[in-house]
Amino acid sequence: MQTQNTISLESSRHPTSILTRQARVEGPFGMIGMPMRFARNSEIYGEDEASEYLYQVVSGAVRTYKILEDGRRQIGAFYLPGDIFGFEAGETHISSAEAVSETRVIVVKRAALMVRATHEKDLARQLWDATAQELRRFQEHLMLLICSAEDRVIGFLHDMAHRTVKNAAIELPMSRQDIADYLGLTIETVSRTFTQLEQNGVISLPTSRRVELRNRAMSNRIMAA
Amino acid sequence: MQTQNTISLESSRHPTSILTRQARVEGPFGMIGMPMRFARNSEIYGEDEASEYLYQVVSGAVRTYKILEDGRRQIGAFYLPGDIFGFEAGETHISSAEAVSETRVIVVKRAALMVRATHEKDLARQLWDATAQELRRFQEHLMLLICSAEDRVIGFLHDMAHRTVKNAAIELPMSRQDIADYLGLTIETVSRTFTQLEQNGVISLPTSRRVELRNRAMSNRIMAA
DNA sequence: CGCGTAGTTGACACTATTCAATGTCTGTGG
DNA sequence: CCACAGACATTGAATAGTGTCAACTACGCG
Numbered sequence: 349m350q351t352q353n354t355i356s357l358e359s360s361r362h363p364t365s366i367l368t369r370q371a372r373v374e375g376p377f378g379m380i381g382m383p384m385r386f387a388r389n390s391e392i393y394g395e396d397e398a399s400e401y402l403y404q405v406v407s408g409a410v411r412t413y414k415i416l417e418d419g420r421r422q423i424g425a426f427y428l429p430g431d432i433f434g435f436e437a438g439e440t441h442i443s444s445a446e447a448v449s450e451t452r453v454i455v456v457k458r459a460a461l462m463v464r465a466t467h468e469k470d471l472a473r474q475l476w477d478a479t480a481q482e483l484r485r486f487q488e489h490l491m492l493l494i495c496s497a498e499d500r501v502i503g504f505l506h507d508m509a510h511r512t513v514k515n516a517a518i519e520l521p522m523s524r525q526d527i528a529d530y531l532g533l534t535i536e537t538v539s540r541t542f543t544q545l546e547q548n549g550v551i552s553l554p555t556s557r558r559v560e561l562r563n564r565a566m567s568n569r570i571m572a573a
Numbered sequence: 574m575q576t577q578n579t580i581s582l583e584s585s586r587h588p589t590s591i592l593t594r595q596a597r598v599e600g601p602f603g604m605i606g607m608p609m610r611f612a613r614n615s616e617i618y619g620e621d622e623a624s625e626y627l628y629q630v631v632s633g634a635v636r637t638y639k640i641l642e643d644g645r646r647q648i649g650a651f652y653l654p655g656d657i658f659g660f661e662a663g664e665t666h667i668s669s670a671e672a673v674s675e676t677r678v679i680v681v682k683r684a685a686l687m688v689r690a691t692h693e694k695d696l697a698r699q700l701w702d703a704t705a706q707e708l709r710r711f712q713e714h715l716m717l718l719i720c721s722a723e724d725r726v727i728g729f730l731h732d733m734a735h736r737t738v739k740n741a742a743i744e745l746p747m748s749r750q751d752i753a754d755y756l757g758l759t760i761e762t763v764s765r766t767f768t769q770l771e772q773n774g775v776i777s778l779p780t781s782r783r784v785e786l787r788n789r790a791m792s793n794r795i796m797a798a
Numbered sequence: 799c800g801c802g803t804a805g806t807t808g809a810c811a812c813t814a815t816t817c818a819a820t821g822t823c824t825g826t827g828g
Numbered sequence: 829c830c831a832c833a834g835a836c837a838t839t840g841a842a843t844a845g846t847g848t849c850a851a852c853t854a855c856g857c858g
Contacts (some may be wrong), residue, residue, distance in 0.1 A: 404736050481706065483707065490711065750805095
């Protein structure tokens with residue numbers, strides 16, 4: 349049922365240095381990287397694969413996830429344009445990554461970055477910062493998972509809101525199922541919570557994927573960023 | 574009600590280079606560090622403090638935690654002898670840290686380590702490995718929080734079991750409340766789950782702090798390490 | 799021995815899940 | 829342009845699993 353993997357540059361999964369004919373783009377940390385395209389629901393990398401590359405989202409959105417043995421899926425994080433992912437400090441990925449929607453990314457060779465970082469203090473610093481941010485994200489996510497369904501959804505929307513354009517409606521790239529799997533809830537509970545929040549005037553829902561934050565009740569909630 | 578902070582070396586919270594008269598000890602990454610002692614429930618560092626030091630547990634146990642605005646406490650991790658903590662890749666701590674029981678640690682200046690890491694590839698590698706482990710810990714913890722109470726407790730015990738001596742009874746240094754705050758459950762649910770697991774022959778509980786794993790039902794559970 | 803802390807147990811309330819049905823949106827073909 | 833299929837989302841009713849509140853027990857320490 350999954351859209352077929354579609355990658356713009358080549359048939360093999362990852363770019364090689366041969367592909368220099370392709371326009372190259374300013375990527376994470378000012379490094380030159382290869383642009384790539386992923387179709388909705390296509391895999392970007394798999395869990396336990398060697399983490400050869402590091403990615404920066406240009407457009408679209410990415411989810412990382414793990415599947416539990418009972419079949420449930422836990423989404424670890426969503427990455428939006430500008431975000432860097434696939435760099436987990438270790439030699440192998442700790443999650444799989446998929447495109448939530450049609451997504452463009454810039455890809456950089458991890459090893460090359462790491463080597464460069466040994467003599468460029470600034471780059472090393474940026475890598476540590478990116479990792480620190482990743483740790484903070486995990487921590488925030490953890491805090492969400494011990495809250496009520498309402499607080500989880502509010503926390504999620506709050507996070508999305510401040511990661512996208514301020515004071516504007518949030519355009520959610522992900523489905524209710526994605527949100528449910530991120531928040532450790534069922535799709536029904538997420539849906540019910542959305543409608544409930546709308547009825548309470550906390551949000552409005554012009555369409556199911558578009559959310560406007562009405563009430564500043566948001567601010568009283570959870571930890572600020 | 575909290576035991577008064579008791580630190581063996583000095584009255585101020587952290588060691589200074591003046592304290593060279595004190596015996597020094599092989600610390601994390603083979604670096605020389607200062608030994609310190611913390612009484613049960615005493616603070617090792619606070620959230621948002623500058624992360625000046627990095628710690629390795631010698632004996633005892635440490636918990637890191639955050640307090641939510643509703644007063645609940647979320648424990649992020651427990652650190653046992655040999656574990657390194659307080660190094661979160663950023664300039665400030667993302668959690669507070671306390672001694673679970675009377676605890677001895679070795680303290681190393683973070684800045685010094687980072688500087689040394691720029692020209693010692695091996696040390697740099699060890700720092701990245703430690704960070705990767707920390708990320709993996711967060712991820713595992715996240716997976717636990719979306720499970721049932723029973724699976725959370727089993728997952729927790731499983732984790733504790735393979736972090737301490739194999740094939741032996743686990744001696745839990747932390748209270749039921751600590752476990753509850755780690756697993757996002759109430760103390761009552763944790764307690765009930767323990768007795769339930771004992772009745773089902775999965776564990777035995779010679780004392781409330783000592784757990785013996787009976788059944789290999791453990792193995793069918795959650796992700797292995 | 800008695801006190802205080804930690805842990806266990808019970809009854810009940812409440813929240814989220816489950817299972818099932820209905821509703822909505824979008825793209826495709828008639 | 830409309831009708832239809834399929835995916836996505838919402839809603840309802842019944843149930844299961846935790847939380848809450850309160851009482852009780854066990855243990856360690858003076």
